[in-house]
Amino acid sequence: MTRIKTDICIIGGGSGGLSIAAGAVQMGAKVVLLEGHKMGGDCLNYGCVPSKALIAAAKQAPAMSQGAKYGVADVQANVDYAAAKDHVADVIATIAPVDSVERFEGLGVQVIQEFGRFISRTQVQAGDTIIEARRFVVATGSGPFVPPIPGLDSVPYYTNENIFDLRELPEHLIVIGGGPIGMELAQAHRRLGSKVTVIEGAKAFGKDDPEMAAIVIENLKAEGVEIVEDAQATKISGKGHDITVHTPKGDFTGSHLLMAVGRKVNIERLDLEKGDIAFTRGGLEVGDDLRSVSNRRVYAAGDVAGGLQFTHVAGYHAGVLIRSILFGLPSKQTTRHIPWATYTDPELAQVGLTEAQARDKHGDKLEVVRFDMHHNDRLIAERKNKGLIKVMVVKGRPVGASIVGPMAGELIGMWAMAIANNLKMSAVANTVLPYPTVSEVNKRAAGAYFSPRLFESDMVKRVVGLVQRWLP
DSSP states (O other): OEEEEEEEEEEOOSHHHHHHHHHHHHTTOOEEEEOSSOTTHHHHHTSHHHHHHHHHHHHHHHHHTSOGGGTOOOOOOOOOHHHHHHHHHHHHHHHGGGGOHHHHHHHTOEEEOSOEEESSSSEEEETTEEEEEEEEEEOOOEEEOOOOOTTGGGSOOBOTTTGGGOOSOOSEEEEEOOSHHHHHHHHHHHHHTOEEEEEOSSOTTTTSOHHHHHHHHHHHHHTTOEEEOSOOOOEEEEETTEEEEEETTEEEEESEEEEOSOEEEOOTTSOGGGGTOOEETTEEOBOTTOBBSSOTTEEEOGGGGSSOOOHHHHHHHHHHHHHHHHHOOOOOOOOTTOEEEEOSSSEEEEEEOOHHHHHHHHGGGEEEEEEEGGGOHHHHHTTOOOOEEEEEEETTEEEEEEEEETTHHHHHHHHHHHHHTTOOHHHHHTOOOOSSOTTHHHHHHHHHHHHHHHHSOHHHHHHHHHHHHHOO
């Protein structure tokens, strides 16, 4: 048995763990990183990267058959599903070296390719190595949650962890779950040629603004995606490529089944009890400083911290923990400025409070400003001007923004910056942007906040009248 002493032991080689490892070792800390599966974690191998690569491939098919409005003859796309998956694999392979064992060992991190588990409050074992560390960071991420639906164990099914290995185009893909993963993959497969049915037990895009979600749902339905809401799956039957999902709203039969109902944190292997680490089904019990409430040597980053489950949140947690662990500075996380995006077409993005949340919290103090994307000249030129931005404003400062439309995931960044830095609406309104760009929708939304104050104010009109009367 080999024994190691180190400053920081990180369990998990995903976004959060890798960011902490790279930052800490380059600032002089001794770092041991444990990863028993694939470096890069879920995002690189099964989540963000492959899904966006498949979405990019899927966008090409309708583009070929919708050129007439631009003066380009429509043609029928000839989709090679296996080749699209080759594209996905190539994208992963291109990014993988950045997250590789070789790169991190080159930085000075000691990488042990084994799963880690606690054997005491101060020690973790990985294979035949025992690591004693001053601080531990648990960054093991999450995986697909597969609910115990009767009959599910008797039929073949996919999750985001193996759907990208599928080489034959599903004739009819049934997706259980109308969240971001399910809806992104549903639209991608429909565009690549599959018949697609989405079955959702509650409401599709249930965590997003309903008005914005409705625009995306309308577009997916127009493309031929069947979406069945308020339809809890009660039983699954069939075999091979003949799978039936039974619901109170009817039975739905397809050739392939994708489970996309949510995520569960990866804590089963950790033996947290032996480390005296309090936890729940949602992750480690930590404070706003991401530190364990029961073992002060232990911190959590990313999905296992029990909050928002996004790759960029794990990266944000890394910054919080580096300040705390390396410099001993008080450092706490907050979620008020964390954006997220769903990469359907149109895209759907959110930061801060939704309109409903803002009304509950701020009541009559809330102002909601809106700008319809059909007024944006760049989008008009590209004939993609369907969308909407809503900004929730309290006392002149944005507290939330919801965007649906082309490039919503890019546009939300300006509002994330504004909320993170406590900027006023005037900071966005005063920003000069090149014309014509899609980002002008943000400036126009800010302008919609000031317009009634300038153009509908009797006081302003009186002042202007006096100035014009007396100005030499």
